[in-house]
Amino acid sequence: MGGEWPDGWTRMPLADAGKWLSGGTPSTANSKYWGGDIPWISAASLKEFRIAHSDRQVTPLGASNGSRLVSKGTVLFVVRGMSLKSEFRIGVTEREVAFGQDCKAIIPADGIDPHFLAHAVQVRTPEILAMVEETSHGTGRLDTERLQELEIGVPPLAEQRRIVAVHAVVERRISALERVRAKLKVAEEALSAEAFTKAGLLWPVTRLENIAAVAAGVTLGSEPVGDGTLELPYLRVANVLDGRIDTADVKKVRILRSQYERYALRKGDLLLTEGGDLDKLGRGAVWDGRIAQCLHQNHVFRVRCGEKMSPDFLALYTSSDAGRAYFQRVGKQTTNLASINSTQVKQMPVPLPPLAEQENLLGPIGSARSRLAALDRQVSKLRVVQQGVMEGLLSGEGTSLAT
Structure with a gap:
C-alpha cells in the first residue's frame, strides 16, 4: 500500500498521526496500586479490537505511579511480547484505561478518527511484523521509530467514517457467527468433559512418547539458497488455534530438500503450540491435510500417533481440563510468557482406552x-473478504464502496 493517493487525501507518516505515549507497570509490591476499577492493558490482555476490559486493574493512585492513563478513543497496540512473533495486536479504547510498557498509545490528531487510524495501521500487519526483532529473552520487539515512518493515507473525516462503517458491517456478521460458535463450543466442551469423567478412571495411563512421536519444526532465520532447496508453506503459532487450524494466512519458508521428511506434515498429525500467552500453552488441533506439502515451525510441535491412539482422541485429551492442567504445571512461566519443551510433551501422561472405545x-x-x-x-472467508475490502478502501481504491 502507499504510492499515489486520491485527491483530497493526505500522505502522513504515523509519527504525525497523533500524540505517541508509552506506558508502565505500577509496583506490584504496593497493594494501594492494584485492585481498583481502571483496566490495566498489557501485551497479554490486549486481545480485542474494542478495548474495555482486563484481568488486572489498577487504582487511580496506581495509574499515576508507574503507569499511564488514556481516555476513550485512544489507539493502543503491542510493541513487545511473544505474540508479536505471529500477530500484531491493536485496538481502540472504549473507556479510560491504563497500560503497560509492552504497549504504545496514539491519541489521534484533530481530524483523524481513532477507528480509522487503527484500521489503517492494522491492514499493514505484514509490513509491521517484518519489522519485529527478537530480544535476548526470545520475545518479539517492535521498533517504534521504524513504525512511525510508516506512511498512511488520510482522507477527509467524513470519508474516514464511511470506511469505518464498511468494516463494521462485515464485523457484525462475523460477530454473529462467533456468538453461535461460542455456544457450540460450550456444548462440545461439555461432551468432552463427560467423556473423561465417565470412564477415565478405568483406563490405563501411559506417557505420550510410548504411543506417539513428538517432533519440533523448522527454525526460521537463515534460509538455504540454490539447488537442492524447496520453498513450501508452513504452519506457525498463529495458524494453530484451539481445536482448529486456520489457513487464511499461511507463510512460506525455504528448506533443504533433504529436510522435507523431517518437517513435513501428514494428515492426522496433532499440532500443539509451544507457548506464548498462558492460555495458549499446549493448544492444538489435528491437521487435515488441506495443503499439500506443508511444514510446521519450531514453535509448533508435531505429534504423530501410533496404532494404539487416535489423534482426534489425543487432541480431545490435550484440550481437556486435565491436559491443560498438565501443561500449565510443567510449563516455564514468566510475567507475560509461558512455554513448554518437547521433553515435557513426550512425558505427558495420557489415558489409553481401546481404540474402539476411543472412536x-x-x-x-x-x-x-x-x-x-x-x-x-x-x-475465515469473511475475514479474507474484509481484509481485501479494507486494503482497497484504505489505499484509496474502490472508495465508492464506502459511500
Whole structure:
C-alpha cells in the first residue's frame, strides 16, 4: 500500500498521526496500586479490537505511579511480547484505561478518527511484523521509530467514517457467527468433559512418547539458497488455534530438500503450540491435510500417533481440563510468557482406552466439531473478504464502496 493517493487525501507518516505515549507497570509490591476499577492493558490482555476490559486493574493512585492513563478513543497496540512473533495486536479504547510498557498509545490528531487510524495501521500487519526483532529473552520487539515512518493515507473525516462503517458491517456478521460458535463450543466442551469423567478412571495411563512421536519444526532465520532447496508453506503459532487450524494466512519458508521428511506434515498429525500467552500453552488441533506439502515451525510441535491412539482422541485429551492442567504445571512461566519443551510433551501422561472405545466417545463430539468447523470456514472467508475490502478502501481504491 502507499504510492499515489486520491485527491483530497493526505500522505502522513504515523509519527504525525497523533500524540505517541508509552506506558508502565505500577509496583506490584504496593497493594494501594492494584485492585481498583481502571483496566490495566498489557501485551497479554490486549486481545480485542474494542478495548474495555482486563484481568488486572489498577487504582487511580496506581495509574499515576508507574503507569499511564488514556481516555476513550485512544489507539493502543503491542510493541513487545511473544505474540508479536505471529500477530500484531491493536485496538481502540472504549473507556479510560491504563497500560503497560509492552504497549504504545496514539491519541489521534484533530481530524483523524481513532477507528480509522487503527484500521489503517492494522491492514499493514505484514509490513509491521517484518519489522519485529527478537530480544535476548526470545520475545518479539517492535521498533517504534521504524513504525512511525510508516506512511498512511488520510482522507477527509467524513470519508474516514464511511470506511469505518464498511468494516463494521462485515464485523457484525462475523460477530454473529462467533456468538453461535461460542455456544457450540460450550456444548462440545461439555461432551468432552463427560467423556473423561465417565470412564477415565478405568483406563490405563501411559506417557505420550510410548504411543506417539513428538517432533519440533523448522527454525526460521537463515534460509538455504540454490539447488537442492524447496520453498513450501508452513504452519506457525498463529495458524494453530484451539481445536482448529486456520489457513487464511499461511507463510512460506525455504528448506533443504533433504529436510522435507523431517518437517513435513501428514494428515492426522496433532499440532500443539509451544507457548506464548498462558492460555495458549499446549493448544492444538489435528491437521487435515488441506495443503499439500506443508511444514510446521519450531514453535509448533508435531505429534504423530501410533496404532494404539487416535489423534482426534489425543487432541480431545490435550484440550481437556486435565491436559491443560498438565501443561500449565510443567510449563516455564514468566510475567507475560509461558512455554513448554518437547521433553515435557513426550512425558505427558495420557489415558489409553481401546481404540474402539476411543472412536465411540468421539462420535457425538465429532458432530459438534464438524458444525464448529463449518462456522470457522465461514468466518475465515469473511475475514479474507474484509481484509481485501479494507486494503482497497484504505489505499484509496474502490472508495465508492464506502459511500
